Amino acid sequence: MKTQELVRFLKETPSSAKEASILEKVVAFVTRDFKTWWTYKLWVMIDVLGTLTFVASYYFVSKIVSPASLIEAGYGSDYLTFAVIGVAFQQYVFSSVSTLSESIRSEQWDGTMETILSSKTSFRVFLLGESVFRFIVGSYFLIAALLLGMAIGVKITTNPGALLSAALITVLLVASHMVVGILGAAIILKVKQGDPIVWAFSWLTQLFSGVLYPLNLLPAQLSWIGAIFPLTYSLDGIRRCLTVGATIFSPAVAEDILKLTIFIVVSLPIALKAFKRAYDSTRIDGSLGQY
Amino acid sequence: MSAQSILELFREEAPKIESTSRQIYAVVWANLKILFSYKYWVLTDFLSTAASIVMYFFMGLQVDPTQLARRGYGENYAAFALVGISTSQYLWICLSRLSHSIQHDIRGGTLETVAVTQIRMGAYFLGQTIRGYLVSLFFLAGTLSIGLFVLRISLQINFYTVSAAFVTFLLMIISNQAIGFITAGIVMVHKRGDPVTFMLAGLNEFLSGVLYPLELLKQFPLLYAVARMFPYTYALDALRRSLTGGASMFSAEVFYDLTILVIFSVVLLPVGLKVLQWGYNTIRRNGTMATY
Numbered sequence: 289m290k291t292q293e294l295v296r297f298l299k300e301t302p303s304s305a306k307e308a309s310i311l312e313k314v315v316a317f318v319t320r321d322f323k324t325w326w327t328y329k330l331w332v333m334i335d336v337l338g339t340l341t342f343v344a345s346y347y348f349v350s351k352i353v354s355p356a357s358l359i360e361a362g363y364g365s366d367y368l369t370f371a372v373i374g375v376a377f378q379q380y381v382f383s384s385v386s387t388l389s390e391s392i393r394s395e396q397w398d399g400t401m402e403t404i405l406s407s408k409t410s411f412r413v414f415l416l417g418e419s420v421f422r423f424i425v426g427s428y429f430l431i432a433a434l435l436l437g438m439a440i441g442v443k444i445t446t447n448p449g450a451l452l453s454a455a456l457i458t459v460l461l462v463a464s465h466m467v468v469g470i471l472g473a474a475i476i477l478k479v480k481q482g483d484p485i486v487w488a489f490s491w492l493t494q495l496f497s498g499v500l501y502p503l504n505l506l507p508a509q510l511s512w513i514g515a516i517f518p519l520t521y522s523l524d525g526i527r528r529c530l531t532v533g534a535t536i537f538s539p540a541v542a543e544d545i546l547k548l549t550i551f552i553v554v555s556l557p558i559a560l561k562a563f564k565r566a567y568d569s570t571r572i573d574g575s576l577g578q579y
Numbered sequence: 580m581s582a583q584s585i586l587e588l589f590r591e592e593a594p595k596i597e598s599t600s601r602q603i604y605a606v607v608w609a610n611l612k613i614l615f616s617y618k619y620w621v622l623t624d625f626l627s628t629a630a631s632i633v634m635y636f637f638m639g640l641q642v643d644p645t646q647l648a649r650r651g652y653g654e655n656y657a658a659f660a661l662v663g664i665s666t667s668q669y670l671w672i673c674l675s676r677l678s679h680s681i682q683h684d685i686r687g688g689t690l691e692t693v694a695v696t697q698i699r700m701g702a703y704f705l706g707q708t709i710r711g712y713l714v715s716l717f718f719l720a721g722t723l724s725i726g727l728f729v730l731r732i733s734l735q736i737n738f739y740t741v742s743a744a745f746v747t748f749l750l751m752i753i754s755n756q757a758i759g760f761i762t763a764g765i766v767m768v769h770k771r772g773d774p775v776t777f778m779l780a781g782l783n784e785f786l787s788g789v790l791y792p793l794e795l796l797k798q799f800p801l802l803y804a805v806a807r808m809f810p811y812t813y814a815l816d817a818l819r820r821s822l823t824g825g826a827s828m829f830s831a832e833v834f835y836d837l838t839i840l841v842i843f844s845v846v847l848l849p850v851g852l853k854v855l856q857w858g859y860n861t862i863r864r865n866g867t868m869a870t871y
Contacts, residue, residue, distance in 0.1 A: 348788075352656075
């Protein structure tokens with residue numbers, strides 16, 4: 289075969305090798321992750337048990353809590369509802385977000401990262417594919433926690449407008465925390481260990497975003513820290529919708545939505561740029577598959 | 580080389596076997612060196628526990644103090660949570676340490692290597708266990724210090740309460756270590772025991788009343804009965820009654836808890852050791868010491 293013919297042959301795109309659409313690729317990622325997840329049935333059972341015990345723990349804690357500070361903060365008088373919403377949404381968003389860096393770590397460890405990215409899959413589709421399944425599983429556990437909570441006394445509004453508003457804020461909550469996940473993934477890609485961004489976000493938000501207590505209980509010199517984190521606005525908005533029946537047209541909820549939108553518009557491009565830089569840098573120094 | 584000289588070579592006196600205590604020391608030291616090479620992990624793990632203490636400190640500001648006081652645990656929820664969270668974390672790290680290390684050594688192929696050296700496996704298992712306790716002690720001391728000196732949470736500290744807490748603490752370790760031995764034995768044979776430890780730790784934490792007074796469980800008799808099957812339930816009750824309620828080890832409730840812990844220790848520890856021995860003998864017999 290002459291050189292010219294060989295070059296032409298390699299350039300040729302076989303008619304049967306049609307590139308899969310983004311949706312098909314994401315579905316392939318989800319199917320793969322589901323199969324892997326389902327092989328660890330005992331872990332699935334432990335996750336379910338974990339959800340049960342967390343809801344039950346706060347049921348008992350609510351029996352010794354006095355509702356005065358909740359009423360003062362405008363979240364009604366039921367601590368069980370307050371705590372279950374706080375912990376369920378906090379765990380939902382962080383279990384989903386941290387798995388992005390965990391997946392990358394695992395792909396590096398198994399040597400499959402280079403294989404996927406050397407195919408016709410862009411890093412954006414790769415990031416999307418790696419995240420979708422965990423968000424599906426996270427949503428399942430979030431709904432399970434809320435339903436379990438309702439079975440033992442969590443009071444959630446049935447007003448459709450309020451429920452839709454809470455769903456909208458949840459979407460914004462997820463989008464705003466994707467920023468954190470992408471930054472964490474960029475660090476894993478580059479330094480191969482640890483996950484300081486996701487870890488710090490997880491603990492700082494638990495402390496300062498009002499997951500277990502209303503922010504009016506924090507001393508004045510600490511309460512401003514919560515204003516930095518999108519979880520603070522998300523939890524405030526979701527609680528107001530689910531417990532008091534507020535909608536996106538209520539001034540407090542509208543303000544939360546505006547702040548979340550600004551956070552996403554400003555920080556998402558920065559996070560994607562950081563990931564792209566880390567990705568390009570590892571491709572240049574050939575360390576994409578190293579761990 | 581003649582056959583005779585080869586035989587002589589093999590007959591040559593082997594290097595002297597180190598004493599058991601030196602072997603234990605070597606295992607502890609080697610594993611501590613590995614642990615401290617993961618400085619980031621040590622730091623984040625410590626900060627996570629510290630952050631949870633701070634979180635429950637603020638959460639405790641909502642708790643009605645009379646609810647705790649009438650159950651004999653003092654009036655301060657932060658002190659109640661400090662004792663619960665720090666000791667449950669301590670126990671969780673201790674119990675999971677041995678099975679986790681064995682699993683790690685099986686994966687890394689080093690368990691077989693250790694087994695063919697002159698190190699006695701008893702010394703190896705004991706060394707791994709002691710290392711777990713030392714590391715956990717560091718976390719326990721750190722979290723208690725943050726609670727006591729940074730958050731100014733007050734505990735009842737005098738000779739009677741501290742001696743009661745000390746005796747309870749020792750019995751808590753002995754009675755719970757059996758669970759650590761059992762899971763380590765299972766890990767060796769079935770290669771996947773971590774979920775069992777994880778599940779036990781989760782149930783232990785929930786049912787023993789780490790975050791709420793155990794008496795509240797009485798409205799669910801089945802859960803309450805299960806809770807009383809965990810030695811940690813009695814240990815936590817005694818620790819709280821002494822450190823937050825000011826009771827000595829001769830007060831009726833603490834004395835009862837200590838008696839139950841002694842019974843748990845006497846019954847469970849031999850069972851735990853037997854399961855550990857069974858696990859080790861099984862993988863040696865089946866030749867699966869390096870498979871996972």
